[in-house]
Amino acid sequence: MSKPGLILIGAGGHARSCIDVIEQHGQYQIAGLVGLPEQRHTRQLGYIVIATDDGLDELVRSYPYALITIGQMQSSERRLRLYQQATQCGFQLPVIIAPTAHVSRHASIGAGSIVMHGAIVNAGARVGNNCIINSRALVEHDAKVEDHCHISTGTILNGDVTVGAGSFIGSGCIIKEGVSTGKGCIVGMGCTLRNNIADCYRFIGHDKI
Ligand SMILES: CC(C)(COP(=O)(O)OP(=O)(O)OC[C@H]1O[C@@H](n2cnc3c(N)ncnc32)[C@H](O)[C@@H]1OP(=O)(O)O)[C@@H](O)C(=O)NCCC(=O)NCCS
Numbered sequence: 001m002s003k004p005g006l007i008l009i010g011a012g013g014h015a016r017s018c019i020d021v022i023e024q025h026g027q028y029q030i031a032g033l034v035g036l037p038e039q040r041h042t043r044q045l046g047y048i049v050i051a052t053d054d055g056l057d058e059l060v061r062s063y064p065y066a067l068i069t070i071g072q073m074q075s076s077e078r079r080l081r082l083y084q085q086a087t088q089c090g091f092q093l094p095v096i097i098a099p100t101a102h103v104s105r106h107a108s109i110g111a112g113s114i115v116m117h118g119a120i121v122n123a124g125a126r127v128g129n130n131c132i133i134n135s136r137a138l139v140e141h142d143a144k145v146e147d148h149c150h151i152s153t154g155t156i157l158n159g160d161v162t163v164g165a166g167s168f169i170g171s172g173c174i175i176k177e178g179v180s181t182g183k184g185c186i187v188g189m190g191c192t193l194r195n196n197i198a199d200c201y202r203f204i205g206h207d208k209i
Pocket of ligand 1: 073
């Protein structure tokens with residue numbers, strides 16, 4: 001039986017990482033990418049950019065599934081807007097888990113989230129919708145990652161940590177057990193976070209930036 005077709009919304013570097021995970025995952029056939037006007041008809045790892053985001057209404061008639069594949073660092077706004085646009089068009093957003101990742105059967109992952117190569121989501125952890133749990137990140141027991149967050153490569157969220165909706169935690173961060181970030185926070189790469197931070201806080205290890 002043929003695999004269901006999946007549209008990737010976003011056609012840059014993060015999309016290439018997602019393609020590799022989706023190919024390994026093996027349950028969906030990538031039908032094409034949605035990109036910027038100047039990216040139309042170009043290819044990413046062999047898959048063609050077939051439309052811009054104006055074309056989502058049309059694409060959903062042929063392909064039921066979509067995943068947001070743009071990256072997220074300074075703001076979650078674009079990923080959030082595209083997620084809302086895709087769901088309003090009627091796309092279903094699957095959960096993609098790399099076969100090299102471990103997601104506990106006692107954990108939950110929300111619609112449109114991707115768990116990338118080598119990541120671990122441990123027992124009792126909850127990951128919301130439209131999140132990126134990037135390569136080799138660790139989401140420890142009972143940690144909570146709210147919707148539209150990016151937990152970057154190699155980051156460690158210890159037990160009972162909460163990451164507020166729309167936050168970005170940079171590569172190689174460590175967050176102490178039980179600590180919470182507010183919504184829309186940015187934690188710079190390599191930071192150790194020992195105390196709670198408020199909504200929209202930008203933390204780079206010593207002070208606000
Ligand atoms: C926090 C971050 C988003 C800020 O980016 P930005 O707004 O472009 O700001 P800049 O990088 O220009 O940094 C501003 C200042 O803060 C300092 N700074 C930034 N991040 C820092 C960090 N993690 N630790 C210490 N200092 C840092 C910079 O040196 C710079 O100082 P200066 O003005 O004295 O030169 C960025 O530094 C970062 O951490 N990006 C994440 C990278 C990453 O994890 N990528 C993986 C994606 S999977």
